[in-house]
Amino acid sequence: MAGGAVSNSTYTSSPPSGKQAGNYLFPFILVTSLFFLWGLAYGLLDVLNKHFQEVLNITPKRSTLLQGAYFGAYFIMALPAGMFMNRFGYKKGIIMGLLLYAAGAFLFYPSARALNFDFFLLSLFVLACGLACLETAANPYVTVLGPKESSEQRLNLSQCFNGLGSFLGPVIGGALFFGSGKDDLTSVQLTYIVIGVVVLLIAAFFYRTKLPEIKEAEGEAVMKDERPLFAHKHFVGGVIAQFFYVAAQVGVGALFINYATEYWQGTSNEKAAYLLSAGMVLFLAGRFVGTALMRKIAPNQLLALYAFINVLLCAFVMTGSGAASVYALIAVFFFMSIMFPTIFALGVKDLGKHTKRGASFIVMSIVGGASVPYLMGVVTEMYSTAISYGIPLLCFVVVFYYGWRGYKRS
Incomplete structure (x- = not known):
């Protein structure tokens, strides 16, 4: 509905009223903790990028x-995770994801001992x-832990804790990785050992907790729609938009750290x-602000507006204008905040x-994040770090177009 939250009417459980509504609160809190976990992993990633350049002497x-x-x-x-959950359920899929997350975190210890980037x-x-699982x-599970009319708001609320994890990641990484000496990976080892232990504890908690079962409910119009998945233009557009959003x-x-140290004189790692x-704080704040604004502004319109503002900000970032352009780059995070859950x-x-x-394919489109940083690295070596920000622009x-016209269902 215009001016409100986009509701995902294709998933539901039995109507959450009375005692049953209260039964959704604890599972919602537990599942929302997962958003924090993968936000933390992502927040640490960009700090590791710069740290490894120096410690492992890579470009x-x-x-x-x-x-x-x-x-x-x-x-x-x-896609395999989606197939696994279709057969065994969301709870087992979540536990599998947590176990893979912990295994990867523990592997950081021998990787650091070997000083091997490939490892x-x-x-x-x-x-x-594990994070993909x-x-x-x-993402879809949160939309059904309550009334379907507020599913979009619940998803944005849960994603706020993703933003919190993304904020704490650089804080932890900046304090531990850069504060322990250029040639020291001990802090990386300890950080990921702690993360692995915490994730295992959360996996045990999920194992012992009963989660509500999800059932698909289809409205009359949806039940009559026999088209194959990729015949839904708004879905195809969503996959494309999500690919380019995550890439950006x-x-x-x-x-970011390379840009700040190059263009703001005197800035250390x-x-x-x-x-x-600070950018992640704005990202987190933007989730809360965006969730509130969606009560008055149609989500697709807000998506288009935020994307247009980021086009302008990236254009200024490309000028490399000292501290002002770094502030503009920080501001980009605020306007990215609502994009993932809204496109989803x-x-x-x-x-x-x-x-x-469909949810599995949209998660697959996150692969956009695998290609663009490398292309930006190529442009940085050929031209400059500032010019490389033309790629996110x-x-x-593409995101602007989806919010403007591509979201419409055929």
């Missing part, structure tokens, strides 16, 4: 292979395979990491029996 272009391994895992794992790529790939389950988001963050955290909800709306598979143009 910015090679360091962006971290993003390639991380987001490439989403492409490879999302780190493997460790991160395993970790991200979690995202494939949690990852590209903006991947070279540690200070740049804290500036990145618009893309899976009214897919009926195709919703689970073009990505935001």
Whole structure:
């Protein structure tokens, strides 16, 4: 409905009233914790990028292979994760994701001992395979833990905790990784060991907790729609828009520390990491602000407006105008905040029996984050870091079009 939240009417449980409504609260809190976990993993990623450049003596272009391994895992794992959950349920899918997450985190210890970048790529790939399982389950699952009319608002609320994790990641990384000495990976080992232990504890908690079963409910119009999944133009557009949005988001963050230290004179790596955290604070604030604004502004309109603003901001970032352009780059995070959950909800709306598979494909589109950072690294080596931000600019143009026209259901 115009001016309100986009509701995902293709998923529901039995009507959440009375005692049953209260039964959804604890599972909602538990599932929302997963959003924090993968936000933390992503927040640490951009700090690792710069840290490995110095400790392992690799180029910015090679360091962006971290993003390639991380987001490439989403492409490879999302569809198998969706198939696994179709057969065994969301609870087992979540537990599998947590176990893979923990395994990847523990692999950071031998990777650091070996000082082997390729081993780190493997460790991160395993970790991200776990995250792909979690995202494939949690995004659609949150939409049914309550009234379907407020599903979009619930998803944005849960994604706020993703933003919190993304904020804490650079804070932790900046304090531990850059504060322990250029040639020291001990802090990386300890950080990921702690993360692995915490994730295992949460997996045990999920194992012992009974979660509500999800059933698909299809309205009359949806039941009469016998078209195959890819005949739904708004879904196809959502996959494309999500690909380019994630490409832009990852590209903006991947070279942020490089950009800040190059164009703001006197900025250290540690200070740049804290500036990145400031961007994540805006990202988190933007989720709350966006959720509130969607009560008055149609989500697709807000999506188009935010994407257009980011096109303008990226154009200014490309000028490399000192501190002002770094502030503009930080502001980009605020206007990216609502894009993922809004595109996701618009893309899976009214897919009926195709919703689970559709959700898997939209999660697969996160692979966009694997390619753009590397391309930005290539442009950085050929021209400059500032010029490389023209690539996220073009990505935001695609997101603008989806919010303007591409979201419409045929």
